[in-house]
Amino acid sequence: MTWNWETKDWPNFTFELSFMQAELDKFFILAGELLGVSKVVSDEDKQILMLEIITNEALKTSEIEGEIFNRESVQSSIQRHFGLKSEGKKPNPAEFGIAEMMVDLYRSIDKSLSHELLFSWHSMLTNGRRDLVDIGRYRSSPEPMQVVSGHLGRPIVHFEGPPSSAVFGEMEKFMNWFRETSKSGSKPLHPVVRAGIAHLYFVSIHPFEDGNGRIARAIAEKALSEGLGYPSLISLSQSIEKSKKYYYSSLEKNNKHLEITDWLGYFANTVVQAQKRSIALVEFVLAKTRLYDGLNPKLNDRQRKVLERVFREGLDGFQGGLGLKNYLTITGTSRATATRDLQELVEMGALYKTGELKSTRYFLNFKN
Structure with missing residues (x-):
């Protein structure tokens, strides 16, 4: 089995954007619509909206990996990170960690992506873990980094990452690519295309002992926000979690070669669905305000x-x-x-x- 990082032209991904151009155009249209409808929301409701989206993202990016957290605990932790009053249930270390990482992602749009930022996210994400050797640094084990399923005696290998000795060099290339493809870089890409490639590129390297999927989705959201110049305010992971099997099969299908048109098509559609859900959420918050205004005295x-x-x-x-x-x-x-x-x-x-x-x-x- 040959993996994409073993091919001669790695990491020069190829793709055809013409068939997904409508989805790419929708990204900026829906971003403008979301920004516009957000402007009629009160400051108090904007805070509620932000908390709801960040909480959803923290919960769903964890659910994709099979971790189910308490909603009130996670939201309580997010409120505390923003310096807001919270009376919710005290979070456990894992809930605290994912909340801390998502708040930092929201606040780090102006920060350049760096090894240090990723190490910081990994330390937050693995808060309280005692089963990992490499926390807050790239993996160092000489054993192959494999994604497997099936019985112990007959494992099915879905993916194998580069050897640990090659990870730092691969991540240096990744950082350079991320800088070059930003809107101010030498090779700018559409934000959705850049986010989609960044996600696949990162998980193909699989630089950490654990948490690669969650950090890949965070990097994708950072790419979208950088492309807009402000937080995208979408819960990408919520849209991914709704069709989790297809998400994993799409990743597996595209980790063996460099032609990734179908992956980008799937990813663009997922981003658009996440934007539509955020618009619906803003309308939900507005409807809540109207309902309370009319009924509160009764x-x-x-x-x-x-x-x-x-x-x-x-x-x-x-x-x-x-x-x-x-x-x-x-x-x-x-x-x-x-x-x-x-x-x-x-x-x-x-x-x-x-x-x-x-x-x-x-x-x-x-x-x-």
Whole structure:
């Protein structure tokens, strides 16, 4: 098996952009639309929006790798990193680390990509780990860096990275390429193309003992933000996680050669979907404000607490909708009071109801 880094022309990737030009054009159109709609959001809601996007990215980039974190813990940690008041659950070391890395990514748009920045991200990401030899530095093991699956006796090798002795030199080339392809570099690329190549290029080197996928996605988001000149405010990993199997199969398909048109096509579509979701999230925050402005004087403390909890779930809300059991758990009130509160929220137009009896569920009613 020959890997892309073993080919004669490595790392000169080749691609054809004509068939994905519509997606590339959409990137700047949607970026402008997102920036425009964000301007009508209050400062308080902008803060909520930023926290929501960074929290989603921290959670989803971890879920892609099979790690499931507590949403409130991660968001609480992000709030603390921004110097904001937080009453959420205390995060564990891994939750603290991913939150710290995502906040630093948001703040590091003006920083040049460097070995030191990547080492810093890796140290944050591996906070609390005791199973790794190389933390905050490139891998040093003489053993092959392989991505494998299957049974112990019959492993399937999906990818093998360059030997550890070659990693620093490969990363020097990567840093030079990243500088040259920036909008102020000697060989500028469209931000989406640059981000897509950066992601694939980085994971092909696989420079760290662990955490390469999460750092690759962070580098891609940095490339997009640099291309715009401000934080892209999208949750790229959330879009990737929705079709995780296709993401991994696309990476595997493109780690054996240098022609990567299909990878860039997939990546461009994923970025556009992430932008559309961010626009929907801004509209969600605006709808939340309108709903509260209209209903706040009529809500009792229990109803207000439940609505705030539902809104914290974001665009997707409670899986399967809000049920009576959820209401009881959140408020600690009686079943009769909870039933009456929910009926009042429906009559006010805050929620709409589906199903009957045990199947009854409630959803936010933005149409009103």
